[in-house]
Amino acid sequence: MEFKKKTLSNGLDIIGEINKAAKSTAVGFFVKTGSRDETKQINGVSHFLEHMLFKGTEKLSAFEVNEAFDKTGAEYNAGTSEENTIFYAKVLPEYLPEVTKLWIELMRPALRDEDFNMEKNVIQEEIAMYKDMPNFDVIDRCRTLHFDEHPCGNSVLGSEESVGDMAAEQMREYFSGRYAPNNMVFACAGNFDWDEISSIVETSCSEWQKQPVVRELEHCRGSKKKQRIEKPNLVREHICLMSCGVPAQDPTRFAASLLAVIIGDSVGSRFYWELVDKALAEAAIMQFGAMDGTGAFCSYIRCSSENVRKVLDTVGGIFHGLSESGITEDELKKAKNKILSALVIKNELPMGRLVDLGFNWIYLKQYRTIEDDVEAIKAVTVSEVRSLIEQLAPGDFTQFSIGPA
Amino acid sequence: MNFCLLVEFLFLDNTIRYKRYEKMAENVDKHILKNGMVVLGEPMVGVESVAFGFMLPAGAARIPEGCCGASNVITDWIFRGAGDKNSRELGDALDGLGLHRASSVSSSNITLGAALEAGNLTEALELYADIILRASLKEDQFELAKQLAIDSVRALDDEPRQKVMLKLREQFYPPPLGRSTAGNIEELKVITAEQTGQIVKDNFNLSQTIFAVAGKYDFDSICRQIEDLFATNISTALGTPYEGRLSAEGSETKDDGRERSKYVHIDNEGAQVHIGLMTETVKPTDEDYYNARVAVSVLSGGMSARLFTEVREKRGLCYAIGARYHSLKEAAGIMCYAGTIPEKAQETLDVIIGEFERLGEGISEAEISRAKVGLKSALILQSESSSSRAGAIGSDYYMLGRVRSLDEIKNKIEQTTTNLVLDFLRNNKFKGFTVVTIGPKKVSI
Numbered sequence: 060m061e062f063k064k065k066t067l068s069n070g071l072d073i074i075g076e077i078n079k080a081a082k083s084t085a086v087g088f089f090v091k092t093g094s095r096d097e098t099k100q101i102n103g104v105s106h107f108l109e110h111m112l113f114k115g116t117e118k119l120s121a122f123e124v125n126e127a128f129d130k131t132g133a134e135y136n137a138g139t140s141e142e143n144t145i146f147y148a149k150v151l152p153e154y155l156p157e158v159t160k161l162w163i164e165l166m167r168p169a170l171r172d173e174d175f176n177m178e179k180n181v182i183q184e185e186i187a188m189y190k191d192m193p194n195f196d197v198i199d200r201c202r203t204l205h206f207d208e209h210p211c212g213n214s215v216l217g218s219e220e221s222v223g224d225m226a227a228e229q230m231r232e233y234f235s236g237r238y239a240p241n242n243m244v245f246a247c248a249g250n251f252d253w254d255e256i257s258s259i260v261e262t263s264c265s266e267w268q269k270q271p272v273v274r275e276l277e278h279c280r281g282s283k284k285k286q287r288i289e290k291p292n293l294v295r296e297h298i299c300l301m302s303c304g305v306p307a308q309d310p311t312r313f314a315a316s317l318l319a320v321i322i323g324d325s326v327g328s329r330f331y332w333e334l335v336d337k338a339l340a341e342a343a344i345m346q347f348g349a350m351d352g353t354g355a356f357c358s359y360i361r362c363s364s365e366n367v368r369k370v371l372d373t374v375g376g377i378f379h380g381l382s383e384s385g386i387t388e389d390e391l392k393k394a395k396n397k398i399l400s401a402l403v404i405k406n407e408l409p410m411g412r413l414v415d416l417g418f419n420w421i422y423l424k425q426y427r428t429i430e431d432d433v434e435a436i437k438a439v440t441v442s443e444v445r446s447l448i449e450q451l452a453p454g455d456f457t458q459f460s461i462g463p464a
Numbered sequence: 465m466n467f468c469l470l471v472e473f474l475f476l477d478n479t480i481r482y483k484r485y486e487k488m489a490e491n492v493d494k495h496i497l498k499n500g501m502v503v504l505g506e507p508m509v510g511v512e513s514v515a516f517g518f519m520l521p522a523g524a525a526r527i528p529e530g531c532c533g534a535s536n537v538i539t540d541w542i543f544r545g546a547g548d549k550n551s552r553e554l555g556d557a558l559d560g561l562g563l564h565r566a567s568s569v570s571s572s573n574i575t576l577g578a579a580l581e582a583g584n585l586t587e588a589l590e591l592y593a594d595i596i597l598r599a600s601l602k603e604d605q606f607e608l609a610k611q612l613a614i615d616s617v618r619a620l621d622d623e624p625r626q627k628v629m630l631k632l633r634e635q636f637y638p639p640p641l642g643r644s645t646a647g648n649i650e651e652l653k654v655i656t657a658e659q660t661g662q663i664v665k666d667n668f669n670l671s672q673t674i675f676a677v678a679g680k681y682d683f684d685s686i687c688r689q690i691e692d693l694f695a696t697n698i699s700t701a702l703g704t705p706y707e708g709r710l711s712a713e714g715s716e717t718k719d720d721g722r723e724r725s726k727y728v729h730i731d732n733e734g735a736q737v738h739i740g741l742m743t744e745t746v747k748p749t750d751e752d753y754y755n756a757r758v759a760v761s762v763l764s765g766g767m768s769a770r771l772f773t774e775v776r777e778k779r780g781l782c783y784a785i786g787a788r789y790h791s792l793k794e795a796a797g798i799m800c801y802a803g804t805i806p807e808k809a810q811e812t813l814d815v816i817i818g819e820f821e822r823l824g825e826g827i828s829e830a831e832i833s834r835a836k837v838g839l840k841s842a843l844i845l846q847s848e849s850s851s852s853r854a855g856a857i858g859s860d861y862y863m864l865g866r867v868r869s870l871d872e873i874k875n876k877i878e879q880t881t882t883n884l885v886l887d888f889l890r891n892n893k894f895k896g897f898t899v900v901t902i903g904p905k906k907v908s909i
Binding site for chain 1: 509510511512513544551552555556558559560561562563564565579580581584607608609611612615616618619621622623624625732733734735736738765766767768769772773776777780781782783784803804805830833834837838840841842844845847848849850851
């Protein structure tokens with residue numbers, strides 16, 4: 060694997076990792092913008108905008124965009140989070156130049172009023188869809204409660220009201236401030252010709268104008284509030300717990316990931332043996348999410364209404380045990396094996412490499428090989444995890460529950 | 465898009481069974497043990513991982529009446545202690561190998577799958593032999609596994625999108641093929657450890673088990689190991705699965721005179737009406753199979769396909785809309801999902817049915833060409849993942865009795881033409897639709 064990089068004078072970073080043995084290539088744009096960069100008035104605009112980029116340019120209609128992608132057989136999509144919007148495609152190498160040109164063109168969308176008004180319906184449907192998925196809904200609401208007034212608490216989807224009231228002009232203004240070349244990364248991983256692809260990007264993107272881009276980077280320890288709402292049509296209790304983590308730039312993020320696996324991997328973790336194995340809850344998982352300048356541990360638990368008390372007592376006991384006695388060598392070894400094998404499996408696919416390549420650049424401006432990550436994970440010690448537990452107090456969490464009346 | 469294309473796969477010529485094993489020109493290894501268990505392998509260059517799956521004939525449709533959900537209980541129960549290890553020791557041993565488990569229940573099989581680093585494969589297979597042949601099956605552990613299976617069925621009430629598709633299959637396929645792979649609460653409540661243990665004895669039948677592996681491995685040593693671990697245990701796992709009914713009732717579903725237009729509504733005060741719709745089509749063994757796949761791709765292959773364009777892009781009726789080909793060994797259908805707010809549910813359904821019916825009236829060359837390139841690309845993109853490959857060669861062998869080569873599939877897709885697809889659609893008109901909705905409002909069919 061060979062890493063290549065070029066930065067245009069307008070600040071656009073072009074990065075690539077070449078693997079000539081791969082059968083395919085993954086390619087996309089990483090844009091450093093998400094719901095945390097929105098004001099309350101335009102909450103949901105980053106996600107709505109991600110949809111609007113597929114609605115065409117001055118030259119292409121929405122249908123022509125879809126048609127052009129489908130002609131290449133590419134599997135393509137986009138996603139928006141609290142802090143990033145990514146556009147990606149998995150493609151056979153012979154179609155890569157065509158797909159690269161398409162992504163570049165889409166990054167300068169027409170944002171037409173009629174498309175905006177039609178797509179608003181689709182966004183409202185997406186908001187409605189997630190309301191019928193309590194496992195997502197509870198995490199979204201818990202994030203808002205946890206981050207409180209911190210912008211990372213902004214909902215990615217926005218609300219029916221914020222999206223309903225949004226005007227196309229507000230989106231155009233947001234777009235011109237955030238989709239600046241110095242706030243974007245073009246990345247490519249897999250089997251491709253670097254000179255060919257980088258020159259396509261350079262030729263087409265050099266005229267994009269640099270803009271001053273800022274983001275609030277305040278750390279957040281979380282509100283630690285507790286809240287429950289009722290929905291009469293539900294039959295299970297959905298519980299989300301969120302506590303303070305470490306930022307994506309922090310070297311202890313590897314220890315934090317291992318801690319989350321030890322506490323809440325879907326099998327073999329403390330949650331698993333104490334809650335799922337004993338049939339107190341049918342799902343109990345924890346994940347660690349490192350973010351720009353902050354981070355959070357997030358747990359999702361689903362159980363019957365009768366078991367809620369027992370489940371929360373057990374969770375309390377697990378966190379108490381961790382703060383009293385830390386973790387064992389054996390637990391750490393197992394967690395390392397799980398993370399390392401997941402890393403190997405994921406990175407065998409160009410799409411898996413693209414995600415790591417892009418995010419390492421977004422957060423660290425750094426190229427990291429798979430081996431760099433393997434070494435960092437192997438180097439974590441029991442005492443490092445222990446001091447992380449002391450520092451972050453994962454048992455001191457924000458809690459949101461949704462359940463039947 | 466929310467639906468992926470059905471995974472497709474590599475080749476193997478069934479005429480050379482009973483050889484020790486043969487490295488095929490097409491890059492697929494095959495060996496059949498004396499007890500009939502099939503071992504398939506596809507080596508992959510440049511990977512450090514390996515993925516494997518045991519397909520055991522104990523899926524939802526292959527177990528006795530009155531035990532719906534037992535397959536799910538079994539996939540949990542057999543991991544709660546096996547060989548000389550108790551539940552905790554077994555879990556720790558699997559975790560120690562960094563193994564990522566993926567057990568699943570389909571209509572036909574229980575698949576015990578895993579992905580891991582290649583160096584740990586030998587130890588992993590030893591543990592899986594214990595789990596399959598020597599599970600402890602303790603009664604106290606049964607109650608916990610059963611409780612979790614009941615809870616996961618209850619949880620479906622909070623996940624209407626998943627529930628609607630399970631209910632759709634139940635309505636569409638003739639019994640027992642459509643049986644819920646999650647289970648039936650009333651039946652789960654009364655099943656006993658004894659009954660469920662008997663299903664393990666009867667249905668973990670090695671003569672009908674397929675083992676598939678893909679990634680980095682040495683086929684010679686895998687065959688030796690599987691032979692040592694499984695062939696010597698013929699007497700412990702050669703029961704008779706309950707599948708006589710399945711093949712008798714399920715083999716001809718095309719013209720059995722059943723009423724195809726059926727509608728079921730489940731009331732739920734949620735935000736959306738979740739619509740599942742299914743109509744019959746040809747099975748993978750049919751000569752028109754590839755014409756059907758291309759037709760479905762014209763309908764819902766990419767974002768320029770008919771459903772996405774007409775339902776979402778032009779009318780803004782849905783966020784999630786898609787159709788895919790779905791097949792069992794005995795019957796097949798085109799399965800469609802859409803989720804929409806109650807006020808738009810009727811229009812959504814009408815537009816979807818309109819698009820199904822309009823398909824046979826005409827398809828452009830450009831649409832066929834996009835459908836074909838999409839299917840061919842998906843084939844190659846999926847071929848880079850060891851888990852996809854292991855699942856694919858196993859399911860091909862189960863469905864067809866052989867594994868198709870990538871070239872065979874590519875050529876067959878290539879051979880389809882606009883006229884052939886249209887002829888197929890005109891000769892096989894959609895015979896009505898099975899529809900299930902979950903939400904605050906009914907629709908009319």
